[in-house]
Amino acid sequence: MQLRVESANGEERSRRGARFEMPDGSVYVITKAARDTRGERTEMEFTLPPRNVSPPPHVHPRQFDEFEVLEGTLELMQDGRWRSYGEGEAVSVPPGTLHTFRNRSDAPVRAKGVHRPAVRFEEYLEHIHRLMSARGITSGKDPRVAIYLSMLTLEYDDTVLSSRLRERVLLRALAAVGRLLRMDTRVDRASAVA
Numbered sequence: 001m002q003l004r005v006e007s008a009n010g011e012e013r014s015r016r017g018a019r020f021e022m023p024d025g026s027v028y029v030i031t032k033a034a035r036d037t038r039g040e041r042t043e044m045e046f047t048l049p050p051r052n053v054s055p056p057p058h059v060h061p062r063q064f065d066e067f068e069v070l071e072g073t074l075e076l077m078q079d080g081r082w083r084s085y086g087e088g089e090a091v092s093v094p095p096g097t098l099h100t101f102r103n104r105s106d107a108p109v110r111a112k113g114v115h116r117p118a119v120r121f122e123e124y125l126e127h128i129h130r131l132m133s134a135r136g137i138t139s140g141k142d143p144r145v146a147i148y149l150s151m152l153t154l155e156y157d158d159t160v161l162s163s164r165l166r167e168r169v170l171l172r173a174l175a176a177v178g179r180l181l182r183m184d185t186r187v188d189r190a191s192a193v194a
Contacts, residue, residue: 066116098164
């Protein structure tokens with residue numbers, strides 16, 4: 001069950017226990033919500049399926065992105081260099097550092113993630129989850145995934161940015177294709193299924 005609460009302005013916000021399933025089979029569960037830390041941080045546990053779809057290389061403008069591997073091997077790219085982290089290992093990615101992560105193994109990877117400060121990271125994850133669910137997208141290989149993620153990245157520029165020119169160009173091009181196709185990132189709150 002998705003646990004929810006309304007903020008002071010009436011918008012729904014995630015609570016501890018909120019679960020966001022992505023089309024590639026990745027699952028993010030909020031273990032400490034921004035509302036519980038006065039926005040200081042968001043904590044989550046996430047599971048990446050074997051050979052998951054990696055997020056495009058990105059930066060967080062002012063957030064630290066911290067990972068601790070609980071099970072399996074997480075591959076993390078920072079500033080163009082890939083490194084593998086095993087169970088019990090942790091790494092912190094400073095604000096403005098280009099990074100992404102993946103699971104290239106044949107077994108799931110389970111990790112803890114912390115975003116400090118929280119900014120709108122929970123909202124970003126929830127928006128991806130609700131949008132993909134509402135549009136019936138069930139596979140990371142669906143071409144609409146890249147288009148919608150590009151559009152959302154532009155909407156959440158205080159949370160996630162593309163920093164390399166080639167990603168910015170591709171992101172803007174895919175978002176433009178989405179607009180030409182009349183693809184819309186708006187979804188109603190009734191689409192927020194657990």
